[in-house]
Amino acid sequence: MPEPVDALLEGTVVTMDAERRTIRDGAVAVRAGRIAAVGEVRELRERFVPERLLGGPRRFVIPGLIDSHNHLAQALVRENALEDLPNIYRIYIPAEMAMDADDARVSAQVGIAQLLRAGVTTVAETTCTPEHEEAIARTVMETGIRCAMARGTGDRTTELASNYSQIDQTSSYHDDPGALREDLARTEKFLADWTQRGDGRLRPWINNLGVPSCSEERFLETQRLGEKYGTGMMVHVNRDREEIELSVALFGERPLEHLHRIGVLTPDFLAIHAMLTTDREIQLLAEAGSAVAHAPIVCTDIVSAVTKVVTMRAAGVPVGLGCDTVINDIFKVMRHAFVMHTQTTGIPLYDPWSFTTHDAMTMGTIEAARALRWEAEIGSLEVGKAADVVIVDGRNVRLTPSFDPVGTLVRYAVGTDVESVMVGGRLVVDEGRLLTIDEQALLPEAERLGVRLGEVLGPRRYRQLPGMLKTPVEERTR
Ligand SMILES: [Zn+2]
Structure with a gap:
């Protein structure tokens, strides 16, 4: 009988474990905030029934x-x-x-x-x-x-x-x-x-x-x-x-x-x-x-x-x-x-x-x-560690084809390639959507604070920034 798990994350798994194993067509199973299994996708699909399936072909599954x-x-x-x-x-x-x-x-x-x-x-x-x-x-x-x-x-x-x-x-x-x-x-x-x-x-x-x-x-x-x-x-x-x-x-x-x-x-x-x-x-x-x-x-x-x-x-x-x-x-x-x-x-x-x-x-x-003295919990994809896992979307010409996944990621990937992010089993970025922060509400707040810091710091600089803002966008366009 397949066991239930919270999530299965599929793709090329870059474990960063002691042997630095990379598993093509691999998967990571997550249960109760921890990594329950790391292996071939075929095997893990037989062993587990996930509540949520993430990743897929041409994704990279890497440690947070x-x-x-x-x-x-x-x-x-x-x-x-x-x-x-x-x-x-x-x-x-x-x-x-x-x-x-x-x-x-x-x-x-x-x-x-x-x-x-x-x-x-x-x-x-x-x-x-x-x-x-x-x-x-x-x-x-x-x-x-x-x-x-x-x-x-x-x-x-x-x-x-x-x-x-x-x-x-x-x-x-x-x-x-x-x-x-x-x-x-x-x-x-x-x-x-x-x-x-x-x-x-x-x-x-x-x-x-x-x-x-x-x-x-x-x-x-x-x-x-x-x-x-x-x-x-x-x-x-x-x-x-x-x-x-x-x-x-x-x-x-x-x-x-x-x-x-x-x-x-x-x-x-x-x-x-x-x-x-x-x-x-x-x-x-x-x-x-x-x-x-x-x-x-x-x-x-x-x-x-x-x-x-x-x-x-x-x-x-x-x-x-x-x-x-x-x-x-x-x-x-x-x-x-x-x-x-x-x-x-x-x-x-x-x-x-x-x-x-x-x-x-x-x-x-x-x-x-x-x-950070935290290697018993994080830093690699290994059974028993905290489920801090990231899926990178490789469905683009920058990241495809990839023969050395680590080399590909370090040379060609950028932050915006990240598709999903899990911290301790909690999904915080879900297929490109940041779930824990209201970014649209944050933008005007960030800009108001940025303008105010600019007022404090502008006169302290030796050279003025050319694009120093005097008012936030919302007030400029009102
Ligand atoms: Zn510092």
């Missing part, structure tokens, strides 16, 4: 893609930061400070809609403003995406003398114990609440802004909180030259050397970006079992440096790919990573294997899951 770094409250800042560098303190932070909790909700809905539509089922969110975490976490729960969500700020103000005068000034820092206590209490409340309320789909993490902005005490206290609640910390590290100059001036050591010395590099540590990382620092990450979130398009956007991804992975450091708000589409990020790392490591030595399309796909799925 994983974005290992994003800021959902920055989804409407992206163009305001473009080609106007440096932009963290001048553009990004003022933008987030100008937003209230409802603005954060609008921005998070825009970001999540972009991600889900592009087949991203898990996002690592980094909330660094003091008051937006509740609005963002609630939006995560409502929209159905899975989220490793870090919150937290910093407690240290720094001064770099070389920016002024080194004759009568020295580089200095001062800690703010009041700010530390207040933010620790808020972070602990967030961890305690969302360990319960997250329903297994939202896992709370800790955010520490960066080495120059956080005291040693803050790093150690948050590490203790992480141990207490069974989670880890995310830290932006080695992103900008200014950050490293500060670290060297203040502590006489580079950022990752500093974190190693104070003892916070562990398997629960996720280094965000790590662009300007030395081979010695890569060794420290590898020895500690720490991971890296790599956003290759941001490397290009801020012209900082190409992260040494090939060296990191060879040393055993898991590296996940990230969108970091600038392009919320992991297909484009995978392709960018493939081109970037092949150009930097493959071309100089004529080595076609230095970084392949399969490496890119691994970093967008199972390796990103490892970086």
Whole structure:
């Protein structure tokens, strides 16, 4: 007797399991939020009676893609930061400070809609403003995406003398114990609440802004909180030259050397970006079992440096790919990573294997899951794992014919090829329709917020954006 299942998803199945099996004319059976079977379509149709049949000929069935770094409250800042560098303190932070909790909700809905539509089922969110975490976490729960969500700020103000005068000034820092206590209490409340309320789909993490902005005490206290609640910390590290100059001036050591010395590099540590990382620092990450979130398009956007991804992975450091708000589409990020790392490591030595399309796909799925310490649940299509599954529509001349499905997807697919998306067995995109967000109602809200952020950020830019909007479309056409 065939058993009932909730859904059968059919197509070329790209499992990303340990053997990297690809099953042509394959299928994935889903029951009670989990993967019940992976195999040949003929066999699974005999074994199961599905309530819902999805996919079919010329579709690809792949694991839900994983974005290992994003800021959902920055989804409407992206163009305001473009080609106007440096932009963290001048553009990004003022933008987030100008937003209230409802603005954060609008921005998070825009970001999540972009991600889900592009087949991203898990996002690592980094909330660094003091008051937006509740609005963002609630939006995560409502929209159905899975989220490793870090919150937290910093407690240290720094001064770099070389920016002024080194004759009568020295580089200095001062800690703010009041700010530390207040933010620790808020972070602990967030961890305690969302360990319960997250329903297994939202896992709370800790955010520490960066080495120059956080005291040693803050790093150690948050590490203790992480141990207490069974989670880890995310830290932006080695992103900008200014950050490293500060670290060297203040502590006489580079950022990752500093974190190693104070003892916070562990398997629960996720280094965000790590662009300007030395081979010695890569060794420290590898020895500690720490991971890296790599956003290759941001490397290009801020012209900082190409992260040494090939060296990191060879040393055993898991590296996940990230969108970091600038392009919320992991297909484009995978392709960018493939081109970037092949150009930097493959071309100089004529080595076609230095970084392949399969490496890119691994970093967008199972390796990103490892970086987020979530590989027991997500990142590949295997029996017993959470049913985070994406169907890509290959019924077009870009994706047909396909002889190496992973190569085809990394080289030629785009987010709009995604047909259906399931997170933990719940269908959130159904044959092109996003079920959990009213996109038409969201558009005017997004535009109003975009115009308002433009008013805040326009005067802060060195060069004006040519198409800066003064009023939303609805008001212009009224
Ligand atoms: Zn970031």
